[in-house]
Amino acid sequence: xxxxxxxxxxxxxxxxxxxxxxxxxxxxxxxxxxxxxxxxxxxxxxxxxxxxxxxxxxxxxxxxxxxxxxxxxxxxxxxxxxxxxxxxxxxxxxxxxxxxxxxxxxxxxxxxxxxxxxxxxxxxxxxxxxxxxxxxxxxxxxxxxxxxxxxxxxxxxxxxxxxxxxxxxxxxxxxxxxxxxxxxxxxxxxxxxxxxxxxxxxxxxxxxxxxxxxxxxxxxxxxxxxxxxxxxxxxxxxxxxxxxxxxxxxxxxxxxxxxxxxxxxxxxxxxxxxxxxxxxxxxxxxxxxxxxxxxxxxxxxxxxxxxxxxxxxxxxxxxxxxxxxxxxxxxxxxxxxxxxxxxxxxxxxxxxxxxxxxxxxxxxxxxxxxxxxxxxxxxxxxxxxxxxxxxxxxxxxxxxxxxxxxxxxxxxxxxxxxxxxxxxxxxxxxxxxxxxxxxxxxxxxxxxxxxxxxxxxxxxxxxxxxxxxxxxxxxxxxxxxxxxxxxxxxxxxxxxxxxxxxxxxxxxxxxxxxxxxxxxxxxxxxxxxxxxxxxxxxxxxxxxxxxxxxxxxxxxxxxxxxxxxxxxxxxxxxxxxxxxxxxxxxxxxxxxxxxxxxxxxxxxxxxxxxxxxxxxxxxxxxxxxxxxxxxxxxxxxxxxxxxxxxxxxxxxxxxxxxxxxxxxx
Numbered sequence: 001x002x003x004x005x006x007x008x009x010x011x012x013x014x015x016x017x018x019x020x021x022x023x024x025x026x027x028x029x030x031x032x033x034x035x036x037x038x039x040x041x042x043x044x045x046x047x048x049x050x051x052x053x054x055x056x057x058x059x060x061x062x063x064x065x066x067x068x069x070x071x072x073x074x075x076x077x078x079x080x081x082x083x084x085x086x087x088x089x090x091x092x093x094x095x096x097x098x099x100x101x102x103x104x105x106x107x108x109x110x111x112x113x114x115x116x117x118x119x120x121x122x123x124x125x126x127x128x129x130x131x132x133x134x135x136x137x138x139x140x141x142x143x144x145x146x147x148x149x150x151x152x153x154x155x156x157x158x159x160x161x162x163x164x165x166x167x168x169x170x171x172x173x174x175x176x177x178x179x180x181x182x183x184x185x186x187x188x189x190x191x192x193x194x195x196x197x198x199x200x201x202x203x204x205x206x207x208x209x210x211x212x213x214x215x216x217x218x219x220x221x222x223x224x225x226x227x228x229x230x231x232x233x234x235x236x237x238x239x240x241x242x243x244x245x246x247x248x249x250x251x252x253x254x255x256x257x258x259x260x261x262x263x264x265x266x267x268x269x270x271x272x273x274x275x276x277x278x279x280x281x282x283x284x285x286x287x288x289x290x291x292x293x294x295x296x297x298x299x300x301x302x303x304x305x306x307x308x309x310x311x312x313x314x315x316x317x318x319x320x321x322x323x324x325x326x327x328x329x330x331x332x333x334x335x336x337x338x339x340x341x342x343x344x345x346x347x348x349x350x351x352x353x354x355x356x357x358x359x360x361x362x363x364x365x366x367x368x369x370x371x372x373x374x375x376x377x378x379x380x381x382x383x384x385x386x387x388x389x390x391x392x393x394x395x396x397x398x399x400x401x402x403x404x405x406x407x408x409x410x411x412x413x414x415x416x417x418x419x420x421x422x423x424x425x426x427x428x429x430x431x432x433x434x435x436x437x438x439x440x441x442x443x444x445x446x447x448x449x450x451x452x453x454x455x456x457x458x459x460x461x462x463x464x465x466x467x468x469x470x471x472x473x474x475x476x477x478x479x480x481x482x483x484x485x486x487x488x489x490x491x492x493x494x495x496x497x498x499x500x501x502x503x504x505x506x507x508x509x510x511x512x513x514x515x516x517x518x519x520x521x522x523x524x525x526x527x528x529x530x531x532x533x534x535x536x537x538x539x540x541x542x543x544x545x546x547x548x549x550x551x552x553x554x555x556x557x558x559x560x561x562x563x564x565x566x567x568x569x570x571x572x573x574x575x576x577x578x579x580x581x582x583x584x585x586x587x588x589x590x591x592x593x594x595x596x597x598x599x600x601x602x603x604x605x606x607x608x609x610x611x612x613x614x615x616x617x618x619x620x621x622x623x624x625x626x627x628x629x630x631x632x633x634x635x636x637x638x639x640x641x642x643x644x645x646x647x648x649x650x651x652x653x654x655x656x657x658x659x660x661x662x663x664x665x
Contacts, residue, residue, distance in 0.1 A: 032072030
């Protein structure tokens with residue numbers, strides 16, 4: 001079976017820690033990493049990769065950085081033109097510079113890439129025909145507060161830029177520290193290619209020993225942005241307005257509660273990542289303590305109210321003990337009133353990637369939300385996944401005349417591998433013919449509540465049908481009282497093949513009355529019962545012996561029943577004459593044990609102890625029916641009329657059962 005998405009892979013010469021797509025051209029991916037400040041021989045680099053083809057990747061530009069400084073820990077594309085892109089990167093200065101109080105961690109670069117493309121005769125797509133490999137280091141600056149620790153280990157762990165808009169004049173960037181004595185978040189103007197201290201819009205000091213696990217920025221309107229960041233257990237949102245407006249304090253919106261006092265463990269789940277979906281919807285990735293799993297949470301934040309609530313929880317696959325990376329892509333609609341879809345990618349510690357989709361309106365209220373899994377890709381990289389990033393999807397101006405649209409997902413690992421998965425998008429037409437279709441990764445389906453209701457309904461119907469057919473079957477077999485009247489649904493012939501009555505032993509109806517026995521002791525009881533039964537059975541022995549001498553050959557009941565009438569005489573009715581009378585003789589069936597029996601033809605004048613069929617109790621009849629059916633001498637569909645007049649002699653078997661029952665007591 002062909003894969004539902006295309007995969008391309010390239011292996012570079014250094015471990016990779018971060019990646020970002022060109023927001024205006026998903027054919028270019030920027031990656032960075034390296035061996036750090038060491039003598040390992042592995043350099044620190046930034047590489048621009050051509051990702052135009054869905055099945056192959058190619059290096060376009062490579063920046064070889066100093067090996068006396070740290071590796072690239074964070075990366076983001078700030079600006080893009082037809083000739084080059086400008087990127088920000090987090091790179092620590094050398095250890096000597098840091099000890100001297102100088103750590104220029106925020107760098108900016110310009111990378112040139114091919115401005116023109118030509119036709120590829122093999123693929124029918126675009127192929128690079130000219131290159132402009134000019135690169136330039138634009139600037140470096142230190143925006144963090146200098147560390148006061150003895151050992152300088154602070155580095156720029158997180159770098160995030162707000163989503164690009166048509167007006168690039170209002171774009172913010174945010175960076176966060178790692179391994180700092182006191183965590184810090186710095187928000188700056190990202191429209192400058194060489195940001196400085198004058199471009200810092202807000203500086204947030206965290207508590208001692210606290211660091212930002214992740215942060216994100218979303219543009220609201222009129223130059224206003226919301227910045228969200230999370231520590232291990234708390235989530236905050238900052239409102240960033242124009243420079244003239246006063247600064248607002250970070251607003252606490254959600255926190256992980258402490259466990260119960262009687263809980264077996266005091267550990268709490270920790271937040272790993274967060275992303276804005278809308279200004280009022282926040283996606284959180286949380287790892288359970290002791291690597292017991294991970295889950296996605298959707299937090300609804302109504303106007304920064306402290307009463308923010310979790311509207312959805314989604315537990316990840318049980319094989320994912322903890323999550324390592326998160327990325328989100330917006331698939332917008334043509335009108336603000338139409339719902340939108342978000343593609344969500346989560347990387348696990350098992351190097352797998354899970355893709356979800358979420359459909360929701362652009363603004364409150366948000367009815368029942370449902371995360372639907374689109375794909376699960378196991379073992380994407382040989383070693384740990386370090387970053388995930390979706391490409392930015394730009395809807396075509398004229399969808400009917402546009403080629404197929406795709407969404408790309410890039411992932412990197414410490415194994416120096418870059419893999420890009422390309423997912424096809426499907427146009428979704430609105431109810432109005434005049435509206436422009438929007439593109440989705442997966443067609444919207446039923447909500448989670450509707451899906452659960454549908455599943456429960458189908459299960460109930462299946463159980464009801466199973467119970468109905470089981471009741472009908474047992475009625476036909478005679479095992480239960482008739483409630484459905486299932487016996488009447490079948491013809492007599494079919495009923496005879498299926499019906500096999502269940503015989504339940506009823507010893508009380510089969511045992512004749514015996515003289516009462518005085519139970520003085522177990523030995524005396526058994527002896528008394530044995531003497532009594534012997535006296536009852538003595539008259540039967542000569543009779544059975546005489547019957548066996550008079551019938552030296554073994555007869556079959558079915559043969560005798562077939563001769564029950566002679567051609568010369570008209571067949572008598574059941575009420576007038578028994579069906580087994582043949583030449584003034586009668587059929588005698590003598591039981592030798594619980595299962596076997598002998599059939600004999602005796603004169604009517606000969607006295608044999610036994611019972612005729614019509615004189616027997618129902619329990620005795622049922623036992624004899626079972627014996628006859630098992631021996632093939634009689635079938636249920638033949639009816640009981642053919643058994644009338646037959647003498648059944650079975651006292652020897654009854655005596656044995658009684659003796660055995662008394663001995664067991």
